[in-house]
Amino acid sequence: xxxxxxxxxxxxxxxPLIGLLAKAPWSTLPDRLFxxxxxxxxxxxxxxxxxxxxxxxxxxxxxxxLLARGGLPGRSVIRAFVTVPLxxxxxxxxxxxxxxxxxxxxxxxxxxxxxxxxxxFTTAGVIVAEAFVAMxxxxxxxxxxxxxxxxxxxEAAATLGASRWTTFRRVTLPSIAPGIIAGTVxxxxxxxxxxxxxxxxxxxxxxxxxxxxxxxxLALETDPDVAVVLSLVLLLVSVVVLASLxxxxxxxxx
Amino acid sequence: xxxxTTLAALAAVAALTLAGCGDNSADKTPVGxxxxxxxxxxxxxxxxxxxxxxxxxSLTGTFTQLGKDFEAAHPGVKVTFNFGGSSALAQxxxxxxxxxxxxxxxxxxxxxxxxxxxxxxxxxNTLEIAVPTGNPGKITxxxxxxxxxxxxxxxxxxxxxxxxxxxxxxAAGITPQPDSxxxxxxxxxxxxxxxxxxxxxxxxxDVLSAKGKVDGIEFxxxxxxxxxxxxxxxxxxxxxxxxxxxxxFVLSDKxxxxxxxxxxxxx
Numbered sequence: 001x002x003x004x005x006x007x008x009x010x011x012x013x014x015x016p017l018i019g020l021l022a023k024a025p026w027s028t029l030p031d032r033l034f035x036x037x038x039x040x041x042x043x044x045x046x047x048x049x050x051x052x053x054x055x056x057x058x059x060x061x062x063x064x065x066l067l068a069r070g071g072l073p074g075r076s077v078i079r080a081f082v083t084v085p086l087x088x089x090x091x092x093x094x095x096x097x098x099x100x101x102x103x104x105x106x107x108x109x110x111x112x113x114x115x116x117x118x119x120x121f122t123t124a125g126v127i128v129a130e131a132f133v134a135m136x137x138x139x140x141x142x143x144x145x146x147x148x149x150x151x152x153x154x155e156a157a158a159t160l161g162a163s164r165w166t167t168f169r170r171v172t173l174p175s176i177a178p179g180i181i182a183g184t185v186x187x188x189x190x191x192x193x194x195x196x197x198x199x200x201x202x203x204x205x206x207x208x209x210x211x212x213x214x215x216x217x218l219a220l221e222t223d224p225d226v227a228v229v230l231s232l233v234l235l236l237v238s239v240v241v242l243a244s245l246x247x248x249x250x251x252x253x254x
Numbered sequence: 255x256x257x258x259t260t261l262a263a264l265a266a267v268a269a270l271t272l273a274g275c276g277d278n279s280a281d282k283t284p285v286g287x288x289x290x291x292x293x294x295x296x297x298x299x300x301x302x303x304x305x306x307x308x309x310x311x312s313l314t315g316t317f318t319q320l321g322k323d324f325e326a327a328h329p330g331v332k333v334t335f336n337f338g339g340s341s342a343l344a345q346x347x348x349x350x351x352x353x354x355x356x357x358x359x360x361x362x363x364x365x366x367x368x369x370x371x372x373x374x375x376x377x378x379n380t381l382e383i384a385v386p387t388g389n390p391g392k393i394t395x396x397x398x399x400x401x402x403x404x405x406x407x408x409x410x411x412x413x414x415x416x417x418x419x420x421x422x423x424x425a426a427g428i429t430p431q432p433d434s435x436x437x438x439x440x441x442x443x444x445x446x447x448x449x450x451x452x453x454x455x456x457x458x459x460d461v462l463s464a465k466g467k468v469d470g471i472e473f474x475x476x477x478x479x480x481x482x483x484x485x486x487x488x489x490x491x492x493x494x495x496x497x498x499x500x501x502x503f504v505l506s507d508k509x510x511x512x513x514x515x516x517x518x519x520x521x
Contacts, residue, residue: 073318075513096436098448098450099448102448102450103405103449103450104448104449104450118405120434120445120450121405121433121434121450185401199437199441200441203407203433203434203435203436203445204410204433204434204435204437205432205433205435206435209434214437217437218410218413218435219412220342221339221341221410221413222412223414239374
């Protein structure tokens with residue numbers, strides 16, 4: 001009874017990807033792939049996704065720790081807010097970022113007036129947009145790992161005289177390493193595919209803010225073949241990363 | 255993966271659903287049945303059923319209005335719209351989407367449609383400089399677009415408003431220094447209305463539609479890149495009579511009045 005809908009579900013998810021492979025202009029693929037534009041967009045995508053993931057790690061792991069161990073009042077509400085970017089349409093995220101960090105934004109106007117910093121239309125803006133959308137993936141993974149970890153080891157470390165920071169660094173972090181890595185991978189993959197918030201907040205300029213997903217969208221307007229090639233690259237990167245790391249880290253978690 | 259792929263898949267599903275609905279309603283409503291609208295236009299055949307209009311995103315405001323007016327003039331008739339980028343719409347039509355009428359923002363996209371009828375240009379749109387209210391960037395004309403210190407948004411050259419902007423800059427001998435190449439004209443307009451850029455090149459109709467949030471500055475070179483909008487009843491239209499009646503309505507004086515009020519000019 002369950003097999004048929006399951007297979008239909010699987011086909012629904014896989015057939016579009018197969019279509020992408022079937023329609024790919026294989027004969028001209030290498031030329032298109034190694035054109036300067038594609039390489040530029042791919043390089044920018046990799047740099048931004050990696051930097052955004054680093055930002056998420058620095059801010060997200062402590063946030064997850066706060067949610068799992070902090071004993072905050074109203075924790076479920078805070079957790080809901082932390083995960084809002086997961087379900088929020090990314091374009092809405094981009095608009096929100098623009099309203100806060102834009103040149104006329106709530107915070108952005110002071111950044112502009114005091115420091116001359118303006119985030120929209122910059123590579124830094126792309127990183128901010130990607131981090132905003134991707135951080136919940138990391139926080140959720142790490143929080144889950146923290147909840148699953150046994151707090152008695154931390155307590156033991158504390159009774160043996162370790163400071164809170166030492167306990168976190170030497171006991172907590174190693175015990176949740178698989179969760180952190182899994183979250184990092186998901187976070188990176190999400191950042192790499194980010195489109196809506198990026199194009200809304202950071203705009204689109206080749207070499208500065210045009211990441212792969214933006215290049216795909218614009219290529220569709222003129223040369224669908226190029227769009228297919230760019231999509232294939234993104235698909236390949238996503239599958240390789242998820243397959244190699246998911247087996248190893250997420251498999252162990254669940 | 256890009257969300258656009260998902261969107262496209264959903265659009266395809268929606269299009270199929272629509273196709274099914276269209277067939278059903280066509281079956282249920284015999285053409286030429288005693289329609290209450292028969293009296294409004296004695297020469298044209300009686301209009302009935304649903305008319306599917308695929309129209310460029312820049313026509314959203316005006317065509318929504320025209321659709322309401324048309325329904326009021328033809329009780330029982332339903333006009334449904336699919337607004338979007340002209341090239342995306344052209345592709346949907348070629349893939350068999352059940353369209354009766356196609357109104358494109360550029361002749362190029364109309365030409366992409368394989369089974370178009372005989373298109374007629376019905377309006378023109380010209381470019382205008384949009385600046386945030388009060389013009390904080392002190393933009394005076396097209397030459398400011400070459401100033402690196404000013405924040406500038408343009409449409410990407412791949413989309414019609416970007417192609418038009420390219421033409422204008424070539425004609426004026428100006429090399430623009432944009433900070434962003436937006437994916438459509440509305441995105442460029444949004445960056446202006448939020449004050450994130452000092453200026454953008456958009457259509458005159460967009461400046462009018464964002465009245466109060468942006469100011470428009472006309473410039474002489476705009477006449478070098480006038481955008482023509484063609485409209486056609488498609489030869490595979492499921493509701494051919496309805497399609498013809500709607501196109502006639504758009505081309506009528508009443509239709510023209512709505513369009514010119516929004517900033518379009520006569521062809």
